[in-house]
Amino acid sequence: MTKRSVSWRLVTCFASPNLSLNVLCLVVTIFVLLQNLVISHYQQPILLPPSLFTYLNQQKEPKEISKNETAYLVETLRESVTFLPLKDLRFSNKPLVGHTWFMSSLYDNQTKGEVQYQEFPSDSSKGRLLCLKGVDDHDGSWNYYALAWPQALPVNASLQEGFTFVSYNHYDYGNMWHGLSSMVPFVAWSLRNQCAKPQRWVLYHWGELRFKMGNWLSEIITATYGQEPEFLRFVDENRPVCFEKAVVMRHNEGGMSRERRMEVFDLIRCKARNYCNISLTERSKPRIGMTLLMRSGPRSFKNESAVINVFKRECKRVDGCELKVAYSSNLTFCEQVELMSMTDVLVSPHGAQLTNLVLMDRNSSVMEFFPKGWVKLAGVGQLVYQWGANWSGMRHEGTWHDPVGERCQFPDTDRRCMSVYKNGKIGYNETYFGYWARRVLNKFSIRKTQDVVERKHGYNGSLDGCRC
Numbered sequence: 001m002t003k004r005s006v007s008w009r010l011v012t013c014f015a016s017p018n019l020s021l022n023v024l025c026l027v028v029t030i031f032v033l034l035q036n037l038v039i040s041h042y043q044q045p046i047l048l049p050p051s052l053f054t055y056l057n058q059q060k061e062p063k064e065i066s067k068n069e070t071a072y073l074v075e076t077l078r079e080s081v082t083f084l085p086l087k088d089l090r091f092s093n094k095p096l097v098g099h100t101w102f103m104s105s106l107y108d109n110q111t112k113g114e115v116q117y118q119e120f121p122s123d124s125s126k127g128r129l130l131c132l133k134g135v136d137d138h139d140g141s142w143n144y145y146a147l148a149w150p151q152a153l154p155v156n157a158s159l160q161e162g163f164t165f166v167s168y169n170h171y172d173y174g175n176m177w178h179g180l181s182s183m184v185p186f187v188a189w190s191l192r193n194q195c196a197k198p199q200r201w202v203l204y205h206w207g208e209l210r211f212k213m214g215n216w217l218s219e220i221i222t223a224t225y226g227q228e229p230e231f232l233r234f235v236d237e238n239r240p241v242c243f244e245k246a247v248v249m250r251h252n253e254g255g256m257s258r259e260r261r262m263e264v265f266d267l268i269r270c271k272a273r274n275y276c277n278i279s280l281t282e283r284s285k286p287r288i289g290m291t292l293l294m295r296s297g298p299r300s301f302k303n304e305s306a307v308i309n310v311f312k313r314e315c316k317r318v319d320g321c322e323l324k325v326a327y328s329s330n331l332t333f334c335e336q337v338e339l340m341s342m343t344d345v346l347v348s349p350h351g352a353q354l355t356n357l358v359l360m361d362r363n364s365s366v367m368e369f370f371p372k373g374w375v376k377l378a379g380v381g382q383l384v385y386q387w388g389a390n391w392s393g394m395r396h397e398g399t400w401h402d403p404v405g406e407r408c409q410f411p412d413t414d415r416r417c418m419s420v421y422k423n424g425k426i427g428y429n430e431t432y433f434g435y436w437a438r439r440v441l442n443k444f445s446i447r448k449t450q451d452v453v454e455r456k457h458g459y460n461g462s463l464d465g466c467r468c
């Protein structure tokens, strides 16, 4: 027996349940240690009591793992990577709660007030990478996810190097508001992570793949990250794709404090203005800019000239007020950014074009209009621009609900009426609009003389690397 194996066997002998053997081991160990100390340079065999010698000889050497076995274990690990459906139908009654129905086996990192996210590899993934599989753009339960160690990626997998943002959006990426909501947590995360930029995006809606976002949103992302977003296309359902580094968001702004949201919109606003080369000077901006942002089609004003006239009249009464009338649908992205940077009071029907409000200077005002029926039937969704105004540091100055409009054959509160009211048009009440506009303009003038309206558009990011 070599000294090494004797030492090893002595260790195992301590673990033996036999007490007298333990004591013997202890004595012998001390003896061996002394022998080593005193006569370590004499190559002498270790002398052991015969009973112990017999016992130790029965113990096995620790098994060394051969190269062959390592390869075998890696292969086993590779085979054991298990793909689960991205959309877990067991949670279809509460798809947005907690772990959601998207990657339902995984939990977010939740720190109070901060964005809820998952990062791979990370401590909580035990160093495993995220792998995705599937090409379905109609049913998310036919797309899959798995975690795998980088040394044992699943069979047929390819590795995408760099940094990938994986987005879950319960609504869609075309609508400006819904799209922006799903991007907010990524920007917030980047702000806290040295402005990390994604090399690519993977977009999911209900676990179904999406390959593009609306133009406005795509421009916002381009401006914010200084590069056009690239959307990953999976080509072969048998070939999983694993990501060197991935961040997954599935809760939009959920969990983020108002302060964190405001930081995100401050950055987006500033980046968008820089991207569009807008340089504001005190002189180039009216003292008070009032903008009527019109829609055409659903939720447009029935009699535009009547509405325009009321606001024109009220604006004229206020020193330095300038009224602009625009249709967001025929403005380019940068024209919208520029218009918003000149707007202090935004007047507009409920609709996606209102998402532009986040691009105004902070503390600007919003006036919103609804067709008949919405207040009772449209649910909390009708409040999104009130929330959006609050989260981006604006002031929502209230809503007007048209009391007259389309007729519905059912009672007013019947849900079936929503399909009638949804795309209704909006009338006007000259008295009310006039009074409302006067009140908002007055409040704004007062704020302005108190100089609480942020005139500078620079983002003073105290966060390194994200300055704008």
Ligand SMILES: *[C@@H]1O[C@H](CO)[C@@H](O)[C@H](O)[C@H]1NC(C)=O
Pocket: 068, 072
């Ligand atoms: C290595 O693994 C192969 C296949 O598993 C086996 O056939 C072979 O006998 C192994 N060789 C050694 C030296 O263990």
Ligand SMILES: *[C@@H]1O[C@H](CO)[C@@H](O)[C@H](O)[C@H]1NC(C)=O
Pocket: 109, 110, 111, 114, 122, 123, 124
């Ligand atoms: C969660 O995020 C915080 C920072 O936001 C980080 O310090 C922490 O390590 C993360 N926890 C896990 C388990 O990843």
Ligand SMILES: *[C@@H]1O[C@H](CO)[C@@H](O)[C@H](O)[C@H]1NC(C)=O
Pocket: 155, 156, 238, 239
């Ligand atoms: C790997 O890819 C090949 C060719 O696409 C396919 O035939 C095979 O089934 C795949 N293997 C697995 C485990 O998906």
Ligand SMILES: *[C@@H]1O[C@H](CO)[C@@H](O)[C@H](O)[C@H]1NC(C)=O
Pocket: 275, 276, 277, 334
């Ligand atoms: C902004 O200015 C830069 C440099 O002058 C130019 O390359 C870029 O095209 C301009 N962007 C827009 C949107 O006008």
Ligand SMILES: *[C@@H]1O[C@H](CO)[C@@H](O)[C@H](O)[C@H]1NC(C)=O
Pocket: 303, 305, 306, 309
């Ligand atoms: C719009 O309203 C004005 C009053 O401000 C009225 O003179 C005009 O006839 C209306 N137009 C339509 C199409 O109803």
Ligand SMILES: *[C@@H]1O[C@H](CO)[C@@H](O)[C@H](O)[C@H]1NC(C)=O
Pocket: 296, 327, 329, 330
């Ligand atoms: C803008 O759009 C509206 C309706 O969509 C149209 O009537 C108007 O002519 C357009 N204006 C310009 C300048 O293109």
Ligand SMILES: *[C@@H]1O[C@H](CO)[C@@H](O)[C@H](O)[C@H]1NC(C)=O
Pocket: 389, 390, 391, 393, 394, 395, 396
């Ligand atoms: C936003 O909402 C919070 C709480 O609901 C409120 O305290 C705050 O004053 C609001 N901010 C603005 C700008 O309306």
Ligand SMILES: *[C@@H]1O[C@H](CO)[C@@H](O)[C@H](O)[C@H]1NC(C)=O
Pocket: 403, 429, 430, 431, 432
């Ligand atoms: C218009 O608004 C005023 C003030 O709120 C209100 O007194 C009046 O009844 C409204 N007119 C109509 C036709 O709804």
Ligand SMILES: *[C@@H]1O[C@H](CO)[C@@H](O)[C@H](O)[C@H]1NC(C)=O
Pocket: 362, 363, 393, 452, 453, 454
């Ligand atoms: C906005 O208004 C609030 C309250 O009047 C004020 O404290 C703040 O400094 C103003 N400016 C900005 C950029 O929030």
Ligand SMILES: *[C@@H]1O[C@H](CO)[C@@H](O)[C@H](O)[C@H]1NC(C)=O
Pocket: 460, 461, 462
């Ligand atoms: C930015 O803000 C920090 C405090 O948040 C302040 O100390 C610094 O002076 C500001 N920088 C500029 C250029 O305004």
